[in-house]
Each structure stands twice: as structure tokens, then as C-alpha cells.
Amino acid sequence: MLESSTSIEIRNVYKIFGPHPERYIEAVRDGGMCKADLLEKHNHVLGLSNVSLDIEAGYIQVIMGLSGSGKSTLIRHINRLIEPTAGEVIVEGTDVRALKPKALRNFRRASTAMVFQKFALLPHRTVLGNVVFGLEIRGVSRAEQLEEAHHWISRVGLCGFEDKYPSQLSGGMQQRVGLARALSNDAPILLMDEAFSALDPLIRVDMQTILLDLQDEVRKTIVFITHDLDEALRIGDRVAIMQDGELVQQGRPEDIVLSPATPYVEDFVRQVNRGRVVKVGALAKSVSGPPAALRVSGSLSLADAALRLVEARLSFADVTDSNGAVVGRVGLEDVVRTLARSAGETAALEGMASEELPARLAG
Amino acid sequence: MISLDGFPVMDADTLTALKKAIDGGFRAFTREFGATVEDFFLPLRTFLIFVERLLVTTPWPLVLLVIGGLVYLASRSWRLVAGAVAALLIIGYFGMWEDTMRTLAMIVVATLLSVAVGIPLGILMAWSGRARAVMLPVLDVMQTMPSFVYLIPVVMLLGIGKVPGLIAVVIYAAPPIIRLTNLGIRLVDADVLEAADAFGASTWQKLRKVQLPLALPNIMAGINQTIMAALSMVVVASMIGVQGLGQPVLKAIANQYFTLGVFNGFAIVGIAIIFDRTSQAFGRRLQKHREAEHA
Numbered sequence: 001m002l003e004s005s006t007s008i009e010i011r012n013v014y015k016i017f018g019p020h021p022e023r024y025i026e027a028v029r030d031g032g033m034c035k036a037d038l039l040e041k042h043n044h045v046l047g048l049s050n051v052s053l054d055i056e057a058g059y060i061q062v063i064m065g066l067s068g069s070g071k072s073t074l075i076r077h078i079n080r081l082i083e084p085t086a087g088e089v090i091v092e093g094t095d096v097r098a099l100k101p102k103a104l105r106n107f108r109r110a111s112t113a114m115v116f117q118k119f120a121l122l123p124h125r126t127v128l129g130n131v132v133f134g135l136e137i138r139g140v141s142r143a144e145q146l147e148e149a150h151h152w153i154s155r156v157g158l159c160g161f162e163d164k165y166p167s168q169l170s171g172g173m174q175q176r177v178g179l180a181r182a183l184s185n186d187a188p189i190l191l192m193d194e195a196f197s198a199l200d201p202l203i204r205v206d207m208q209t210i211l212l213d214l215q216d217e218v219r220k221t222i223v224f225i226t227h228d229l230d231e232a233l234r235i236g237d238r239v240a241i242m243q244d245g246e247l248v249q250q251g252r253p254e255d256i257v258l259s260p261a262t263p264y265v266e267d268f269v270r271q272v273n274r275g276r277v278v279k280v281g282a283l284a285k286s287v288s289g290p291p292a293a294l295r296v297s298g299s300l301s302l303a304d305a306a307l308r309l310v311e312a313r314l315s316f317a318d319v320t321d322s323n324g325a326v327v328g329r330v331g332l333e334d335v336v337r338t339l340a341r342s343a344g345e346t347a348a349l350e351g352m353a354s355e356e357l358p359a360r361l362a363g
Numbered sequence: 364m365i366s367l368d369g370f371p372v373m374d375a376d377t378l379t380a381l382k383k384a385i386d387g388g389f390r391a392f393t394r395e396f397g398a399t400v401e402d403f404f405l406p407l408r409t410f411l412i413f414v415e416r417l418l419v420t421t422p423w424p425l426v427l428l429v430i431g432g433l434v435y436l437a438s439r440s441w442r443l444v445a446g447a448v449a450a451l452l453i454i455g456y457f458g459m460w461e462d463t464m465r466t467l468a469m470i471v472v473a474t475l476l477s478v479a480v481g482i483p484l485g486i487l488m489a490w491s492g493r494a495r496a497v498m499l500p501v502l503d504v505m506q507t508m509p510s511f512v513y514l515i516p517v518v519m520l521l522g523i524g525k526v527p528g529l530i531a532v533v534i535y536a537a538p539p540i541i542r543l544t545n546l547g548i549r550l551v552d553a554d555v556l557e558a559a560d561a562f563g564a565s566t567w568q569k570l571r572k573v574q575l576p577l578a579l580p581n582i583m584a585g586i587n588q589t590i591m592a593a594l595s596m597v598v599v600a601s602m603i604g605v606q607g608l609g610q611p612v613l614k615a616i617a618n619q620y621f622t623l624g625v626f627n628g629f630a631i632v633g634i635a636i637i638f639d640r641t642s643q644a645f646g647r648r649l650q651k652h653r654e655a656e657h658a
Contacts, residue, residue: 081561121558123577124650134562
């Protein structure tokens with residue numbers, strides 16, 4: 001585990017869209033005016049309402065919500081593509097709101113890089129020309145630009161495509177260019193705005209894998225926006241869920257799945273396959289006594305843990321952390337209960353069982 | 364009491380006084396500043412005369428070679444080169460070489476001037492809503508006001524000759540490049556601009572690396588339209604003493620010389636087609652990434 005330090009602090013941020021946001025900020029913040037009233041009476045849109053979020057350095061923070069929930073608005077506050085109406089955004093110790101135009105440009109060049117839903121590549125430039133864009137803007141020497149660009153082009157698997165134009169590439173490949181462009185900027189913060197949402201499901205999983213592999217190497221602070229819960233749970237170290245401009249829940253993926261805070265979040269997580277998402281570490285209970293006959297890693301999924309227990313014909317196992325030290329114990333009964341709650345609901349509601357588990361248990 | 368028969372007009376004496384006052388004022392201005400204005404345009408005059416001499420005095424085979432070379436560099440098409448050279452050979456054979464060179468000089472200088480003034484103005488219009496609000500009606504006037512009307516003050520100020528002709532041509536030819544530069548920049552995808560912002564691009568970097576390259580197809584179309592507009596002004600410009608293919612046309616109109624008019628008219632058409640095809644081919648070549656889509 002990395003030592004935790006806060007990379008991005010978002011404090012009580014409000015965003016009102018419209019010609020005169022300053023007129024209504026007090027009514028919203030102190031008077032509790034709601035989104036619907038603001039729209040109906042004053043024709044202003046409440047984009048973000050009292051959002052506070054700490055994002056730790058070196059982790060992937062997913063921000064999830066349906067369209068219109070304010071997630072893309074929120075991510076644009078981090079590099080101030082959108083100005084907050086009220087509140088604070090502190091990035092790596094810098095008060096982003098206070099930056100003058102030149103300082104803001106330097107901040108964007110040095111501290112953040114962004115990947116966009118619609119790729120936003122420069123159509124008149126080749127893959128190579130796109131990847132060096134950020135470096136060009138920063139005024140890096142041409143030799144260094146090329147070295148960095150070639151490194152990242154090969155890391156995202158686009159070797160041999162350097163001279164192609166974006167229009168000659170598939171969506172997945174275009175977004176690899178977008179990713180390489182952002183990574184070559186070597187900023188500590190990577191902002192990904194629905195970066196994979198426009199891609200086919202298979203390609204999307206592919207890109208997630210690439211991102212996770214790269215993250216092992218670069219350890220950046222990644223803010224990842226998505227509307228896809230599977231994606232959120234797969235790549236997020238932390239997940240925050242937004243609804244109507246408000247942050248309704250934040251925590252580890254397991255926390256969200258095991259204890260959804262509101263009906264809205266519950267709706268989201270109902271169809272999740274807990275067997276894969278929840279790690280056995282989340283169920284570990286501390287006990288004293290002789291060690292169990294089986295040890296499983298805390299990062300093992302519930303489904304796999306259940307399988308191991310069944311295969312070993314045991315009813316409990318010790319759970320270890322990443323260093324191999326025992327941190328607690330988990331029983332087969334708890335595992336199955338946790339799995340069954342979701343599998344039962346899902347099966348009853350949607351007619352689809354949590355796939356492999358019952359079959360394997362039976363076998 | 365307003366009477367319904369006959370439009371209520373301004374009192375005749377007042378109207379006359381008004382016209383006289385404006386005319387008198389402008390005449391005084393001309394007397395006062397005519398020389399200054401003329402000095403201001405002196406470099407332009409020198410440049411125009413230089414280009415004209417260059418084209419007229421250079422031996423024709425060399426001119427033909429250079430034009431053919433330029434057409435090839437711009438279009439990379441031997442067919443176009445052959446067409447251009449053939450057209451110029453025919454023009455020369457029919458005795459219109461020198462007039463054609465003079466017209467060519469005028470078009471080249473007018474186009475350069477229009478582009479030099481028009482692209483910055485177009486960028487300004489794209490950046491500033493206020494600039495756009497001011498410019499649009501001005502452009503409308505420039506394009507629709509009969510050219511004879513603005514020839515009057517130009518001739519009063521500068522007399523008859525090349526420079527007033529050039530100004531008349533530029534007034535008519537600059538609006539397309541201004542309009543299309545503005546349009547091209549405004550049409551640049553907002554997502555791409557946001558990306559440039561997110562990477563910390565300055566205004567100048569955005570213009571140079573994103574907006575101008577992406578506006579290029581429209582800018583090229585603007586240049587093409589500007590050249591065509593300049594050519595269409597050749598005859599009008601000849602009325603205030605610009606030499607070239609316009610003068611024989613004028614003579615033909617006055618004396619009903621049908622053939623003289625047609626020959627010179629076709630010479631203008633010939634140059635227009637050469638310019639048009641070459642500049643379009645050049646524009647397409649600058650858009651390699653678009654052709655790639657069809658590959």
C-alpha cells in the first residue's frame with residue numbers, strides 16, 4: 001500500500017449554470033433552495049450542490065452517476081475548465097480557484113492531463129503528432145517529445161501506427177492515442193471523462209486492462225468518470241456516486257455494493273455480481289484460536305474464495321493481507337450468505353443467476 | 364399636414380445643402396490629406412509596379428516555366444500544368460500576353476493584400492462577438508455596394524491609376540476570405556478546443572496548432588473566392604486606369620468590337636480557371652487527413 005496523502009481536495013463546491021449564478025448561490029447554499037425550484041423560478045441550473053471529496057494520491061477514484069448527475073461538471077472543476085460558483089478546489093496544495101490565467105495554464109501543463117469521451121484528437125495530426133501535443137504546448141525539446149511519444153505509443157500498443165491519422169483508426173485505437181497523449185504529459189493527475197464509454201463492451205474491457213496495467217507502473221492519481229457500475233467497480237480503488245449534482249455515497253467498491261446508502265445507489269448495485277466484485281477481505285472477522293487449515297488472500301473474490309473452501313471441504317479459512325499476514329477469518333456460511341443475497345435478488349428480478357457459482361458448488 | 368399624394372420628401376433646399384456640405388467636406392479633406400494618403404499607399408504602388416514589370420519584362424518562356432512550376436508545386440498534377448501552359452500559349456498567340464501579365468500582377472497583389480488583411484480580421488471576428496457585430500454589416504456593404512460608388516471617393520483621393528484600382532479590387536475581394544476565416548474558426552470542434560485548453564494551450568498556441576489548421580479548408584475556399592472576386596473586378600478597375608485585360612474589354616464595349624471583347628473575356632476566364640483549379644488542388648493537398656478517410 002502507498003502511504004496515503006491527499007492529492008485533490010474538493011470542498012463544498014457549488015456550481016450554478018446560468019447568466020447570474022452569484023445572485024442565487026446564497027439561496028441555494030444557505031437557504032436550501034432545491035434544483036427544481038432554482039430552475040423553475042430563476043431559470044438557472046444547479047450543476048453541483050455542496051460536493052466535497054478527498055482524492056488520495058496514487059489511487060483511482062471513480063465518480064459514477066447517470067447522465068446529468070454532474071460528474072463531468074465535477075471533473076472539470078479539478079483543472080478549472082469550469083469555474084466553481086462557490087467552494088474550494090485544492091490540487092496538490094494549489095488553490096485552483098486563485099490561479100491567474102498564466103499560472104492556470106502552467107498548472108494544466110504540469111499537473112493534470114485529460115482523456116475525453118469523444119477522444120478530442122486533432123484530426124489534422126497523425127498519431128505521433130497528437131501524442132506530442134501536450135509536450136509541444138509545454139515547450140519540451142523536439143527530441144524529448146519524440147522519445148516520450150514513442151515510449152507511450154508503444155506502451156498503449158500502437159507501434160507501427162505513428163503515421164496514421166485518427167480517421168484511419170478504430171474508436172478503441174483512437175482512445176489509446178488519447179491515453180498516450182495524456183500519459184506522455186507526465187502529470188501526476190490523470191482526468192478521464194467517460195474515457196471508455198464510447199467504446200464497444202469488449203474493447204472497453206480491453207482498455208480497462210491497459211489502464212490498470214499502466215497504473216501499476218505509473219501510480220498516478222486518476223479521476224475516472226463513468227456511468228457504468230461494472231467499470232467503476234473493476235477499476236476504482238474508491239468510488240463516489242453522484243445524483244442530481246450531489247455526492248450520495250463514497251467509499252471502497254465493496255462498501256458501495258454491500259451497503260448502498262440510498263435507494264438510488266441500491267438500484268445501481270442490484271445487478272452487480274458480488275461474487276466477483278466483493279473481496280473476501282471485506283468479510284474477514286478477527287478471531288483468536290488455532291490457525292485455519294486454509295489461507296486465502298484478502299484480495300480474492302468471494303466467488304473464488306467460496307470455490308476454494310468447497311474444494312478443500314472446509315467451512316472457514318484465514319484471510320491474509322498483501323504481505324501474507326493473517327488479518328482475520330472468514331466462514332463459508334458468511335460467504336454464501338453474502339453471495340446469495342445478491343444472486344437471489346438478481347435471479348428473482350432478472351431471471352439470471354449469478355452465473356458460475358451455484359453450478360460449481362453443486363459440482 | 365401630411366399629404367398622401369407623393370411621398371413626403373425633405374425640403375429640396377435642405378437636401379441640396381446637405382449634399383453640398385458633405386461634398387464640400389470631403390473635397391476639403393481630399394485637398395488636405397490627399398498627398399498623405401497617397402504617400403501611405405506608396406509602398407503598395409511600388410510593389411505592384413515591381414510585380415507588373417517582373418511579369419511583363421521577363422522573357423515569356425521563363426514566365427511560362429515559372430507559372431507551370433508553381434501550378435505543379437501546388438497541385439502535383441501534370442494535367443493541370445499542361446492545361447495552364449496551353450491556355451497561356453493560346454492567350455499569347457492571340458496577342459494578349461502583355462495585358463494578361465498586367466492583369467495577373469494586379470490579381471496576385473490584390474489577393475496577397477486581401478489575405479494579409481482578411482485573415483487577421485477573420486480571426487478577430489471569430490474571437491470577439493463585438494468585432495463580428497461591427498464587421499458583418501461592413502462586409503455586406505463592401506460586397507453589395509456598387510463598386511462605382513466607392514470608386515468616386517477613391518478617385519477623388521488618389522486620382523486615376525493603379526492604386527485606386529487595387530483598392531477597389533481589394534474592397535470587393537477581401538470579404539470572402541474574412542467571412543470564411545471567421546466561419547472556419549467558429550466551426551472548429553468545441554471538444555478539440557477544450558482538449559487544447561485542458562493541456563494548457565495559450566490563445567496563440569490554440570490559434571496556431573488547432574484553430575487555423577482545422578479552419579484551413581474554409582480559409583482555402585475563402586482564398587479561392589477572393590481570387591475569383593478579384594478577377595471579376597478587372598473590367599471595373601480598368602475604368603480608372605488599371606491596365607490589363609480590362610482595357611480592351613472597355614474599348615470593345617464602347618466601340619462594339621465583338622471579337623475583341625470575346626477574346627479578352629475568354630483570356631480572363633482562362634486565368635480564372637487556372638487559379639481556381641490550382642488553388643483547389645492545393646487546398647485538397649493540405650487536407651491529407653481527409654483523403655485518408657477514403658483510403
